[in-house]
Amino acid sequence: MASLWRTTRGFNSRGPPRQGSPNLGARPKLQSDVPLRMLVPTQFVGAIIGKEGATIRNITKQTHSKIDIHRKENAGAAEKPITVHSTPEGCSSACRNIMEIMQKEAIDTKITEEIPLKILAHNNFVGRLIGKEGRNLKKIEQDTDTKITISPLQDLTLYNPERTITVKGTLEACAKAEEEIMKKIRESYENDVAAMHLQSNLIPGLNLNALGIFPGAASGGMSPSVLSGPPAGAQSFGVTQLDKMFLYLCQQPQVESETVHLFIPALAVGAIIGKQGQHIKQLSRFAGASIKIAPADELDTKQRMVIITGPPEAQFKAQGRIFGKLKEENFFGPKEEVKLEAHIKVPSFAAGRVIGKGGKTVNELQNLTSAEVVVPRDQTPDENDQVVVKITGHFYASQLAQRKIQEIISQVRRQQQPKASATGPAVARRK
Incomplete structure (x- = not known):
């Protein structure tokens, strides 16, 4: 959570005992x-x-x-x-x-x-x-x-x-x-x-012990809350479990800026913006993302679109706080999960891979993440040759689906690059 954290000590702030320490068994x-x-x-x-x-x-x-x-x-x-x-x-x-x-x-x-x-x-x-x-x-x-x-x-x-x-x-x-x-x-x-621990199994290759985000790991346990933000004063709750998980995922080579359209209840716009825009300004600074509320849509008066632009870790922070704010402000019932719809655009050449043969990939994606993932088949690509993928679910499910889809896009792009670069050398060899 970068430099905005002002906490002086986190959980287990002293870290694990050093190897060979004579007092390892001293405390019962x-x-x-x-x-x-x-x-x-x-x-x-x-x-x-x-x-x-x-x-x-x-x-x-x-x-x-x-x-x-x-x-x-x-x-x-x-x-x-x-x-x-x-x-x-x-x-x-x-x-x-x-x-x-x-x-x-x-x-x-x-x-x-x-x-x-x-x-x-x-x-x-x-x-x-x-x-x-x-x-x-x-x-x-x-x-x-x-x-x-x-x-x-x-x-x-x-x-x-x-x-x-x-x-x-x-x-x-x-x-x-x-x-x-x-x-x-x-x-x-x-x-x-x-x-x-159970949910982390959904993310292949994620080594929680190496990340040190659970009790007994290198940097001690942290609150797994997706609602936590930078603390006031010397708050002991530091970077959350999910924060560290997604920061880990976002440290992969492909960390370019992304744009996500998140749909919130129209009545919640004031709570997200805050008095004189203070909440949304704070949120933008905290997350390191550009956050804008789109004008009201005459065709859909119940929802408003929030446009979030930033790298994956910024998306995670911004969306997490928005989900949390809606829950705190009681826009969802006490027993009701906060489920929102998010739209991300993918290159039209990658849409087929997201869907998979006979819808196999998108079905697997839904089973893996617990989010509803829809790629409308009758879409016309926009001016940037992109189509919209709709993701609906609770925060964790939505985040996981977004990351997996971005991973598919990256794989498609990597597969295309060798073909393009191989043409030149192949021609040269034939000469």
Whole structure:
């Protein structure tokens, strides 16, 4: 995700143990791939750090954790984020210690208002934390005797996909709630990783371990969310599983600019553009793509076309954020998958290869990607001798189909080039 990422540490930021390290078996449990993220009032940061860092060093030592206090992030903000890297038990222990310090500091400074526990969690995991009709969250509240609220979706921005989970109750109750909340978030993360392992088999030759994008790999696990964007401040969610997968695919020789026409609900245009065009400008910068909304079509008033131009990785980022925005803004129901139609143009000489004999290739493509792929047979090529391929499906399916079709086009072009270049030498030899 290039230079826009401002995160100071990712999951497993210290990387894997070095070969021959004498401490490989010293810790009974592995560090969690999901760190604990907390928000603390800025006025308590000094007490948490302690004189010359003594307090935070003591917490780190006692809990076998690594703690990042992001003091320089969001200058002037009333709260600062803290990231704790450790085992689930270590994270909970560090959380309890930090809450104890804040409570003591509040008493010493005669602060009377309640100091709640605030946990930051990626939006992709919050729905599963809440549960159907709020059942999961209600159970945690009942089991821990706490009151839990979650910041609204409207607070999310392109560069901040985290939501704030506020827990109110006694210190002991908050500590128990933290354990249950993070347990649910880690379960969601692990389920996503498992699903991505299965989906990754759809991409021939993709070596996930070599890429280092899952737990135990070189650069540690990352959130597999397609909704994640550059974090606000020192967000621990960095480049996503899918981002890395497609960046890998896009590092193949053919990375020229592509144009994709993505069709969104007409009512969603305002949400994508944003006030005074701020959202679409941010999205263009983030993705490194040109993004334009086409004028309304009198023949189709329900949909609007978004024209995205950029290399494959830019397509991935831009389309991913658009899919995510439509879900966040509730243009699709809570149980409804976001499925959009995308059009890509292919050279007419490659259209037959995309279809295959008797439609074999396009059928295989649909089975492989789970997207609906249609190459209308009655098309007249445009002025550039291109025809449209229509792809409909959820984000991952659409992306995979787009990449596979581009791969077919590249293969056709490579096969044509040798024939053209072979003509010259062949003639010369006959002479």
